[in-house]
Amino acid sequence: MATRSYTSRRELEQHSFHPAVTVLVPLVAILLQALLPRPFPRLAILDLPLIVTVFFAVSRRNPVAGTLTGASIGLLQDALTNQPIGVNGMAKSVIGYIAASIGIQIDVENLTTRVIMNFGFFILNSVLLFLINRRLLGHSDFHLQWFHELLRAAVNTAVALPIFFLLDNTKRTE
């Protein structure tokens, strides 16, 4: 009788990254996010740090790592704004946790899955930011413009796909 080894999907497809990639990719994403809207104001609709957060979270498939990655990137992003530090940190922490949890359950290498996943996370990010601003910070004049948020999610999803394919080359399978 053949011996069967039951290895979970998480154990089979858990990836890691070189420390330089772990540090530099989020930094470059934040840097580009800060630089691009100056010559191209319409590119302010992009959220490259969130794309990177989702990628690292679903690739590592570790909710703790995803949470910490999201928190770090979000806090660094907050530090460059005039908002209270923690707004993006909280939103990206939640998204990092959920993305890592989803990565355990489903095949995130599939193109369709990536499209749906990214679109959903960007909508979730908008909802979380709305809740944090309205409920925690008390900004009563903060409104959610649904058309704009849907457009933002669509644009970022379109941008996320090639970035995901590019960053796939930096994975190291354990």
Next chain:
Amino acid sequence: MESFFSRFKNVLVLVAILLAQTIGLAVQVRRPVEAGAPDGESVTLIRYWAVSTVTPLERLFHGFGYNVRHAWSNYIDLRNTRQQNSDLQQQIARLRLEQAALSEDAIQGHRLQALLDFQQHYVAATVAAQVIGTSGNDLSRVLYIDKGAKDGLKADQAVITPDGIIGKLRDVFPHTSQVLLINDQTSGAGVLLATTRIRGILRGSSSGQIVINNLTPDSRIKPGEPVLTSGGDQVYPRGLPVGTIESIKLDPDHQPYTLIQLRPAANLNRLEEVLVITGTQATLPREAQHDLAVGVATAETQAKQLADQQAAEAAAKSAAQIVADRLPSLHDTDDLATPAATAGAAPANPGGVVPKPLPTVHTDRYTQGATPPAADLKPGAPERNSPVKPVAPAAPSTTQPQTTPQQESTNPRQPSPTETPNPQP
């Protein structure tokens, strides 16, 4: 207990991180009293670390791009430069004339301000800075410039461009500063509607527009009206352009008030270089005074040239008039009437008719008007049947020209017995 932590480790980490950030948010939100105010020391320290990490790279990329653009625009892409230079010189000449025209008004305004003891703050010192980055977040409209505390910048200093105001300094680091744009939702400024002189408060919005939302409906406020800084916020000097009114509608959130949306004078989305106002003064700066003096001198030179030209024209005209008067020629009545009208005298014959002769002292048969009309004469009629009572012509009138003598009566005149009958030929 150990199994609980190991089983819910992921969720517990998430909750702990969220809790820590929530406490951090609560601490930050509690302290700042006014919107747009600088952060406390601990938050500023965190921001300083982040900015110190990111801005060197931003400077590197910005410097590379700037040098490439500079080399391209200054050494390679020089098409139409001569035409632009010519246009600019013409523009300078036109502006000099406008400056001359406005300098007198400016001097008069300064005198009146001095009389009223009105304190005006003029921009005395500025620091030019280049924009090196943004916040990268469309909910936070801030910019980073390449000048900081080492260059004499401080928080709450106004940042402008030649087109208008763009914001104020929020956080100032040693070599970098964060500029809070006027269209950020935490931004505000005191403004004045240029035409109606109504004061208002300018605010940014989450959609990136600048609005005035503290004014009640007023029919005098129209779209297109320029909006200036009022100086009441102690940040922006008075009289700087802010924008123009784009639309006016009722504010759905604050019903008695209107929502006046402005179009910013400066293009807030494409900022390359800005000026930070580091000092103001109550009197005009030396350069402005020099410009004003140049304008006054230009105006005086212009006035003198104009007076000389008018005098020369008048002299030439009078000489021509003298020569024309001495020449024996018929004068057109229109030409004669013109100088009389300019001299203020009434025209002698406005209708251009032949002047009437002087009134006759002793009338006789040869007196003008003594001859009856041909229709009343009959061939072979006696002399006494053709009497016409001569009527003394009316005095010359300048208002009602009289071409024919007036006849008081059409009846023939009855000769008196002593009157000698006219001999018939």
